[in-house]
Amino acid sequence: xxxxxxxxxILSLLYKDALTGYEIMERIQNRLGYFVEGSTGMIYPAxxxxxxxxxxxxxxxxxxxxxxxxxYTICENGRTSVQDYIESPISQDKFISDxxxxxxxxxxxxxxxxxxxxxxxxxxxxKLIADNEAVIADMAAxxxxxxxxxxxxxQTQLNFLHRYLETEIRRSNPQDNL
Amino acid sequence: xxxxxxxxxILSLLYKDALTGYEIMERIQNRLGYFVEGSTGMIYPAxxxxxxxxxxxxxxxxxxxxxxxxxYTICENGRTSVQDYIESPISQDKFISDxxxxxxxxxxxxxxxxxxxxxxxxxxxxKLIADNEAVIADMAAxxxxxxxxxxxxxQTQLNFLHRYLETEIRRSNPQDNL
DNA sequence: TCTGGCATGTAACCGGTTACATGATTAC
DNA sequence: GTAATCATGTAACCGGTTACATGCCAGA
Numbered sequence: 001x002x003x004x005x006x007x008x009x010i011l012s013l014l015y016k017d018a019l020t021g022y023e024i025m026e027r028i029q030n031r032l033g034y035f036v037e038g039s040t041g042m043i044y045p046a047x048x049x050x051x052x053x054x055x056x057x058x059x060x061x062x063x064x065x066x067x068x069x070x071x072y073t074i075c076e077n078g079r080t081s082v083q084d085y086i087e088s089p090i091s092q093d094k095f096i097s098d099x100x101x102x103x104x105x106x107x108x109x110x111x112x113x114x115x116x117x118x119x120x121x122x123x124x125x126x127k128l129i130a131d132n133e134a135v136i137a138d139m140a141a142x143x144x145x146x147x148x149x150x151x152x153x154x155q156t157q158l159n160f161l162h163r164y165l166e167t168e169i170r171r172s173n174p175q176d177n178l
Numbered sequence: 179x180x181x182x183x184x185x186x187x188i189l190s191l192l193y194k195d196a197l198t199g200y201e202i203m204e205r206i207q208n209r210l211g212y213f214v215e216g217s218t219g220m221i222y223p224a225x226x227x228x229x230x231x232x233x234x235x236x237x238x239x240x241x242x243x244x245x246x247x248x249x250y251t252i253c254e255n256g257r258t259s260v261q262d263y264i265e266s267p268i269s270q271d272k273f274i275s276d277x278x279x280x281x282x283x284x285x286x287x288x289x290x291x292x293x294x295x296x297x298x299x300x301x302x303x304x305k306l307i308a309d310n311e312a313v314i315a316d317m318a319a320x321x322x323x324x325x326x327x328x329x330x331x332x333q334t335q336l337n338f339l340h341r342y343l344e345t346e347i348r349r350s351n352p353q354d355n356l
Numbered sequence: 357t358c359t360g361g362c363a364t365g366t367a368a369c370c371g372g373t374t375a376c377a378t379g380a381t382t383a384c
Numbered sequence: 385g386t387a388a389t390c391a392t393g394t395a396a397c398c399g400g401t402t403a404c405a406t407g408c409c410a411g412a
Contacts, residue, residue, distance in 0.1 A: 142284035
């Protein structure tokens with residue numbers, strides 16, 4: 001029943017690699033962007049809290065070509081927490097769509113709405129591919145699966161939306177039906 | 179950029195019909211269940227607040243065969259708010275999946291995970307159909323669109339997951355490849 | 357009497373949104 | 385000089401989760 005929390009997402013990522021806050025944010029927004037969310041306002045405070053609570057440790061990394069950064073490493077406590085998470089009941093997928101709510105409210109054709117949505121999803125799909133295709137060779141089975149899942153979803157959504165537009169055009173131009 | 183809020187969902191529903199809290203909850207969880215969320219803990223306090231702020235009014239309805247109820251009616255203020263919402267920028271769809279995060283973390287085959295997800299989605303699809311098919315004749319264009327969209331998404335997800343299981347079986351039983 | 361559907365609520369908690377703030381370094 | 389990328393943060397606010405609490409009515 002309990003929803004997926006930032007803590008679980010972050011610790012899960014740190015379970016595999018030691019990462020900086022910036023890297024965590026990138027991964028969440030890019031590679032995992034299809035199915036989780038994360039902003040600086042969530043990630044940095046969460047990291048701080050996780051360190052204070054003894055789930056992770058940090059070390060400063062001095063860089064000369066770029067700003068310094070802090071790398072976080074998971075510790076025993078954190079690994080246990082991830083195990084607990086994995087053994088906990090799986091929470092339901094959640095899909096929130098402002099687009100569909102607006103569509104739902106409309107009595108009239110929703111061409112502009114759909115066109116806008118096609119735009120959005122096209123961009124998101126392109127980003128998903130761009131962010132993942134480069135690392136595809138290094139992906140574990142599950143990562144590849146999640147990526148393919150997301151790609152498939154976006155493509156299906158696009159197909160559905162395009163199909164809608166086509167039937168709309170046919171409806172409004174009946175003379176095309178030869 | 180701002181996310182879809184309970185207020186917008188509720189006022190949007192009340193824009194079309196006067197409804198009780200219970201009816202709003204039912205609609206959100208059933209017909210709109212594919213793309214928005216709502217629980218008593220969100221809906222009743224929100225209704226109270228919306229009334230206090232003058233977006234809606236309420237009247238008590240006495241029933242003899244069932245418990246009494248309160249019907250909420252949107253007023254001018256509320257209609258304006260819905261207009262503002264409709265004119266505001268569309269916020270991005272949001273998909274949160276505990277299932278995909280767990281899949282992402284796995285190095286090993288994820289058959290059980292996928293099987294569980296198939297179960298979940300099958301149930302949700304059945305519920306979506308059950309909740310909508312009865313009222314399909316009364317649906318406005320947009321409502322039908324949203325419903326078809328959700329159905330299509332669930333079906334695609336199921337196809338993808340089934341396909342995964344099949345290829346997994348083939349991978350683990352190569353002798354089947356005659 | 358007890359289950360199930362109808363119906364309305366409360367309250368603590370907290371997690372995350374939103375927006376703002378800062379600064380190093382590189383390349384143009 | 386300034387835009388872009390890298391990098392880390394803060395803080396107020398509030399919205400919703402979670403869980404609990406209550407009660408009516410019908411039918412088995």
